[in-house]
Amino acid sequence: MKFSILMAAGLPLVSQVMAAGVKDGHGEAELLAQSATYQTGKPVTVGIRLKVEDGWHAYWTNPGEGGMAMSAKWTLPEGWKAGALQAPVPKRFMTGELPGFGYEGEAVYLVDLTPPAGAGSGASTAECKVKLSWLTCDEKACVPGDVELAVKLAPGDGAPGKDAAALTAAAKKIPQPLQGAALKVEEADKALKLTITAPAGVDLDGAQAFPATEQVVDAADPLKFARSADGWTATAKKSEYATGAPTLLDIVLAGGKLERPLVVSWQAAKK
C-alpha cells in the first residue's frame, strides 16, 4: 500500500526499512529507524529491538558474572559512522548462583548512524547492515543468538517514520548524563565508597543503581545510595576481579523518584 502511494507521488521506490524480526536461539531481533530517509551529515537514530523468549534473559553492557553483552558490528556505506551502542536500563537477576544484569522480555538499544557530510545531491540509498551476537540463558542453559539485519535509508528530509514513536519511547529507558552531577570513588579497605553529587531536586531515594563498568563493583552487591553530608553515598563491595585501584566507573540510576534514567561517570585522576 505504502509503496504504491509513494510511487504515485513520483518518489523513488524505497524499501521501507525492515522485514520483521529475525529469530535465532531464544531471541528475536529487529531494526527500527527513526526515519526512512536521511539528510547528509545528520545522524539517524536506529533501534535494535531484542525480544527474549519467556523464561530466558539476555545481558546488559556489564553482564555481571557469566553471561555476555550483545555485540553489534556494523557494515556501513563509505563515510557513514555508527555511534556507541546505547543500552537501556537493565534489571538484576541470578542465573543459578551467578549475579547478572540484563533483560527479560524486550530491550531496545539505540545507535546513531551518521552519513557523511557533503554528499549533497550525490547521496544515494544507504544499506546499513549489522551483525548481532547475543547470549540468552535460563537456569539450565545458555544459547547464543547470531543474526544479520539491514536497514535501507534513502536520501530525503529525515522526517520521522513509522518507528519514530517506538524510538522516542525507547530513548526514555536509555540512561543519560545529568548536567551538574558527579561521581566520586574512594577505595576504603575492601570496599569502594561511591559519592554522587547531584543538582538540588534530584532525589536518588529508592532509585536502583547498576555498575555499567565491569570488574569494579561486585555484581552481587545491591547498590543503594543514601543521602549524606556529601550528597548521595553508597558503599560497594569491590569486585574480586578488580586489578589494583579502580580507574573508571559508570553508574546507571533509574526508578524511584527519578524522572528518567541517569548515568554518572567517574575517572581516576591521572597520575
Added chain:
Amino acid sequence: MKQHNTFLGAVLGAMICSVNAWAIEPGDAAPAFTVKNVKGEEVSLAKQKGKVVVLEWVNYDCPFVKKHYGSGNMQKLQEKYTAKDVVWITVSTNAEGPLSEAKGLADRSKEAGNKATQIVLDTDGKVGKAYGAKTTPHMFVIDKEGKIAYDGAIDSVKSTEAADIATADSYVSLALDSVLAGKTVDKAKTEPYGCGVKYAAK
C-alpha cells in the same frame, strides 16, 4: 550547577593493601578432593603431588565450551600440556542430565575428542564449591607444590566465536608455561567467562 571536582586527589586506592575475603586465591593450597572418573576409578588430588595439575570445568552444551572444543582449541591445549607431564582433569559439576552420569559424560567427552588425563564427576558440587568454580569453562592451574597458580578464564576474549581464539591471550597457556618454567604467573586471577556451573538446586 557548578561541577564538583572535589574528588581530585581523594583516591587512596593503591595505598591500601586489600585483604581478599574470597574462598580461594592464587597462592592458597589447592583444596584436596577425591572423586570418581568416568570409568568409576577414584581420582584424588593428593596423588598428583609433584605434578602440575589443570582443572577444567566442562559442560559440552554450553556455547562457550563449544567454542573451545568445536575449534579444537581445548583438545590442543590438553594434548600439548599432558605431553609435558601436566595432569589435566576435566570436571563436570553438572547436577542433572547425561553430563551428571559417568556414561553420558564419557560419551560426550569422546564425541568432543577430549584429551584430558582424567574426566571426573562432581555431581554434588563439592569440588566446584571448594574451588569456587563459577563458569564453564573455568580453569585452575595447581603447581607442583599443590598451590593455586591460576584461577580464571581460559583466555582473554569473552565470546562464543571460535574466530576470537586466535587473537585472544590464552591465559591458561601463559599460566602453564610460567609454572612449568618455575616462574611466577603474571596474571594469576582473571574473571572466568562462560555459562554458570549447573550446581544442584539448594
